[in-house]
Amino acid sequence: MVGYVLNRLIGMIIVMFIVATVVFVIVRVTPGDPAAVMLGPDATAADIAALREQLGLNRPMLIQYVAFLEQVARGDLGRSIFLDQTVLSALAQRAEPTFFLTVFAMLIACAIALPVGIMAAWKRGTWTDQLVTAVAMLSASIPSFWLGLLFIQFFSVRMGWFPTSGYGGPGESFAGRMQHLVLPAVTLGIISSALITRFTRTSMIEVLSSDYIRTARAKGVGHMKVLLQHALKNALIPILTVIGLTAAVLISGAVVTETVFGLPGVGNLVVSAVLRRDYPVIQGALLIVAGLYVLLNFIIDMLYLVVDPRVRF
Amino acid sequence: MTTLDTPTFAPRPSLLKRTMQRKTMVIGIAVLAVFVLAGALAPWITPFSPSRLSVANRLLAPSGVHWFGTDDFGRDVFTRVVYSARTSLFVGFAVVVFSALVGVTLGLLAGFFRRLDPPISRLLDAMMSFPDILLAISLVAALGPTLVNVIVALGIVYAPRLARIVRASTLVIRELPYVEAARAIGVSTPHIMVMHVLRNITSPILVQGTFIFASAILAEAGLSFLGVGVSPDVPTWGTMISLGRQYMDQAWWIMLFPGLAVVIAVLSLQLVGDGLRDLLDPRFSKDL
Numbered sequence: 001m002v003g004y005v006l007n008r009l010i011g012m013i014i015v016m017f018i019v020a021t022v023v024f025v026i027v028r029v030t031p032g033d034p035a036a037v038m039l040g041p042d043a044t045a046a047d048i049a050a051l052r053e054q055l056g057l058n059r060p061m062l063i064q065y066v067a068f069l070e071q072v073a074r075g076d077l078g079r080s081i082f083l084d085q086t087v088l089s090a091l092a093q094r095a096e097p098t099f100f101l102t103v104f105a106m107l108i109a110c111a112i113a114l115p116v117g118i119m120a121a122w123k124r125g126t127w128t129d130q131l132v133t134a135v136a137m138l139s140a141s142i143p144s145f146w147l148g149l150l151f152i153q154f155f156s157v158r159m160g161w162f163p164t165s166g167y168g169g170p171g172e173s174f175a176g177r178m179q180h181l182v183l184p185a186v187t188l189g190i191i192s193s194a195l196i197t198r199f200t201r202t203s204m205i206e207v208l209s210s211d212y213i214r215t216a217r218a219k220g221v222g223h224m225k226v227l228l229q230h231a232l233k234n235a236l237i238p239i240l241t242v243i244g245l246t247a248a249v250l251i252s253g254a255v256v257t258e259t260v261f262g263l264p265g266v267g268n269l270v271v272s273a274v275l276r277r278d279y280p281v282i283q284g285a286l287l288i289v290a291g292l293y294v295l296l297n298f299i300i301d302m303l304y305l306v307v308d309p310r311v312r313f
Numbered sequence: 314m315t316t317l318d319t320p321t322f323a324p325r326p327s328l329l330k331r332t333m334q335r336k337t338m339v340i341g342i343a344v345l346a347v348f349v350l351a352g353a354l355a356p357w358i359t360p361f362s363p364s365r366l367s368v369a370n371r372l373l374a375p376s377g378v379h380w381f382g383t384d385d386f387g388r389d390v391f392t393r394v395v396y397s398a399r400t401s402l403f404v405g406f407a408v409v410v411f412s413a414l415v416g417v418t419l420g421l422l423a424g425f426f427r428r429l430d431p432p433i434s435r436l437l438d439a440m441m442s443f444p445d446i447l448l449a450i451s452l453v454a455a456l457g458p459t460l461v462n463v464i465v466a467l468g469i470v471y472a473p474r475l476a477r478i479v480r481a482s483t484l485v486i487r488e489l490p491y492v493e494a495a496r497a498i499g500v501s502t503p504h505i506m507v508m509h510v511l512r513n514i515t516s517p518i519l520v521q522g523t524f525i526f527a528s529a530i531l532a533e534a535g536l537s538f539l540g541v542g543v544s545p546d547v548p549t550w551g552t553m554i555s556l557g558r559q560y561m562d563q564a565w566w567i568m569l570f571p572g573l574a575v576v577i578a579v580l581s582l583q584l585v586g587d588g589l590r591d592l593l594d595p596r597f598s599k600d601l
């Protein structure tokens with residue numbers, strides 16, 4: 001078991017090293033001088049030269065690469081070109097809305113997907129099953145930004161139930177800020193529920209056709225007990241994997257959803273950084289988000305050890 | 314004297330017949346065909362131009378003349394939805410081709426050569442740890458917001474998905490006796506890889522390609538909506554929704570119809586993908 005954990009840990013470090021390399025390469029593939037691109041057409045030669053110096057673009061590529069890795073290892077992600085702060089503090093400042101949006105969306109997605117997926121598996125082959133499958137497929141086909149705009153139009157503008165955009169002013173209470181997250185989280189939750197619903201259904205169908213479930217039923221164990229106590233426990237492992245995968249979908253969705261709802265989150269920061277060619281921010285956000293994803297999947301792998309004692313490979 | 318009947322086997326229904334039995338797949342194919350035809354025959358389908366401005370006709374509600382209404386520049390929304398089908402479907406298809414070229418090559422190399430497997434697999438792991446849209450917008454930011462760069466960026470984003478599937482299938486096929494036999498009679502490695510391995514894994518590639526097509530249409534619309542995709546002058550469903558957003562209160566039709574077009578196109582592709590998976594891979598029965 002220690003070997004397994006160690007193996008996964010080394011794998012995670014290697015992947016993070018490659019992630020950092022990919023991020024380094026992405027910024028360097030910019031055609032022309034990245035400093036000139038970042039500062040735009042109005043920049044003077046002196047401004048460009050100063051930025052090249054600040055970013056270390058004058059140095060040979062290999063030296064830049066080593067310096068970049070060193071910097072990342074120290075936890076230093078550089079300074080934003082346009083915001084007067086470090087990338088890390090810019091990301092930290094905008095982490096709250098993104099964090100709560102992702103968590104709420106995940107909870108909503110699971111609250112929809114788990115019962116619906118279990119029901120579809122239980123009623124396999126009936127119209128309930130077909131309806132669930134069709135709705136899941138439909139919700140995976142809807143662009144999140146479009147659904148968000150429809151929700152804003154109906155629930156905020158017409159019904160006046162929720163704020164149309166933003167995250168409240170500087171003095172807004174926590175409850176007030178969370179109210180701004182209801183519609184974005186529901187939008188993202190509905191879209192993300194599709195994948196979890198389909199996996200839950202498939203996983204439950206497989207488990208429900210196992211011998212031990214048939215035995216439990218033959219012994220007269222109640223429907224609900226078979227479903228929730230016997231079947232769900234074993235079906236949880238693949239579901240757990242897909243919940244991990246959904247995290248990436250959620251972060252992608254958050255980038256777009258935050259823009260639609262005007263939430264000052266990490267996604268919004270990245271989009272404005274892309275529009276202004278603020279490469280240090282893009283670089284930092286990519287590193288942090290991919291790093292969190294790798295970490296999350298590592299945690300999920302470790303959870304396997306808890307959920308399923310058979311995992312000892 | 315009794316005679317023993319020779320056992321007879323019912324002939325396997327043809328591919329076309331088996332396809333026709335899957336109603337949802339047929340619906341998906343039919344809807345996609347309508348989109349492709351509408352895009353290709355756009356100038357003959359609608360009398361309006363997608364880019365001609367007409368201030369007198371701005372923000373007109375859907376009517377017999379303008380089926381989907383007009384936008385803030387007086388352009389016919391139906392015409393723009395139809396013309397956008399060209400761009401959106403082209404981008405989706407080109408992304409599939411690009412990601413197939415990169416993904417299949419990487420997957421074959423990783424699956425076939427043991428030494429290349431660890432570095433390629435780790436690279437794929439790393440690439441897949443970036444959320445799709447985040448990686449795509451970063452790549453477009455680096456390469457520049459052009460149609461070709463959007464295709465390249467999305468191709469890079471989706472290539473690892475195909476590479477993983479190709480690698481897994483190659484690992485299985487590499488060990489089969491017929492590959493060993495081909496090696497024994499001196500067939501060259503590239504020939505084995507293409508003619509004996511690749512030809513036998515076209516089904517999973519085709520199925521995954523359909524899903525990538527669907528994801529690429531959604532992602533392209535997202536990039537255009539964020540303003541980091543193709544130029545706003547090029548009509549795509551994403552740019553139309555982005556534009557319609559400003560007029561949501563007074564002219565809901567500007568964003569509603571392109572959004573519906575995305576939903577229907579993506580849904581059809583998913584139906585086709587699901588159908589193809591059932592049809593080509595016996596492990597995926599309808600029930601599972």
